[in-house]
Structure formats: structure tokens, C-alpha cells
């Protein structure tokens with residue numbers, strides 16, 4: 352497959368189960384590496400970089416959201432969102448972290464939830480915490496694997512509205528792998544993944 356993603360694109364991957372949507376997303380997000388072929392980022396070939404450089408670029412450029420949220424259960428909302436900041440190369444001070452996290456939680460409608468633990472939240476709230484965590488390093492690329500898969504209709508709509516707002520505000524590039532037919536209504540490009548082939552809806 353051959354795919355070019357431009358800055359500011361808002362893409363949904365569709366395709367049957369096992370067609371390779373998550374695999375493709377993990378390549379784009381620098382989680383996995385291709386066994387052949389190449390990935391370039393801003394013109395630079397990156398898939399042959401060392402693990403450290405690969406992880407560094409991932410931390411700086413990419414935010415990830417998952418179907419099952421992947422929050423750390425024994426950390427508070429605040430601590431979950433803080434994790435990527437603690438791993439970032441450019442360290443923020445305690446006060447800078449507090450300010451940034453407070454702004455994000457407010458934006459995502461999670462004011463007052465900073466000391467709550469994940470098991471005290473609804474599915475929609477958990478996914479919004481996961482979005483805050485994905486955004487805290489101000490990534491240029493936001494990737495989401497079935498972000499609405501575990502949510503009821505109204506929480507799914509909230510989450511998609513927030514992702515759309517993030518896409519608009521910062522020209523964040525967004526790529527979503529999904530089975531949810533409603534996501535088509537939000538994105539600019541719809542791409543079907545079929546056993547190694549891609550077909551884009553005109």
C-alpha cells in the first residue's frame with residue numbers, strides 16, 4: 352500500500368475485521384515498524400531509526416487514543432494525563448504541567464475530575480481523559496483506534512465533536528480506524544483498507 356497523509360488531514364480507515372486497520376495505524380504512529388517498505392515523516396525516512404529515536408519522535412509528534420481507553424487504574428485523572436509530560440524530552444516545570452493539564456481538563460469537560468480514579472468515571476469521561484492524555488504533548492498527529500467502539504451513541508458523538516474541534520483548532524492531523532459508520536460524517540477523507548490494498552472514497 353502507498354499512502355500520503357498531509358498536514359491537517361482528517362481521515363477514517365474502514366475495512367472488515369482483520370483487514371489491517373490497526374496495523375496500519377500502528378505503523379503511522381511509530382508503534383510498529385514495517386518488515387519492508389518505508390515510512391517518511393516531513394521528508395525524512397524514519398523506519399530505520401534506532402528504537403530510542405523512534406520512541407522520541409513518537410512521544411513528540413503522536414497522540415494515541417484506544418477503544419479500551421488504556422488508562423492506568425491506580426492513577427488519578429490528573430496523573431494519567433501527566434504521564435506523557437514526564438516522558439517528554441523537553442521537561443515542563445510542575446506549575447507549567449499543572450496549568451497545561453488544568454486547561455485540557457477544562458476543555459474536555461472534566462473540570463473537578465482531576466482527583467478521580469478511572470473506575471469512578473463513565474465510558475465517555477474515560478475516553479475524554481484518554482484524549483487529554485493524547486493531547487498533552489501537543490502532538491501534530493492524533494491517532495485513534497476505534498475511539499467510539501465502547502461508547503453509547505451520545506458519548507460517541509461528544510468524543511467525535513471534541514476530536515473535530517481539536518482538528519480545527521490546531522490543524523492537528525487526525526487518523527481514525529473504525530467500524531462506526533457515523534465517523535464518516537466528521538472526516539475529510541474516507542479510506543477502505545482491504546488486505547493490503549487501500550481504496551479512497553472520492
Ligand SMILES: Nc1ncnc2c1ncn2[C@@H]1O[C@H](COP(=O)(O)OP(=O)(O)OP(=O)(O)O)[C@@H](O)[C@H]1O
Pocket residue numbers: 366367368369370371372373374375528
Ligand atoms: N502481532 C501480530 N503478529 C502477526 N499477525 C498479526 C499481528 N497483529 C495483527 N496480526 C494480523 O494482521 C491482520 C490485520 O490485523 P489488524 O489488527 O490490523 O486488523 P484490523 O483491521 O484492525 O481488525 P479489527 O477491525 O478487528 O480491529 C490480521 O490477520 C491479524 O490477525
Ligand SMILES: [Mg+2]
Pocket residue numbers: 372373374496528
Ligand atoms: Mg483494529
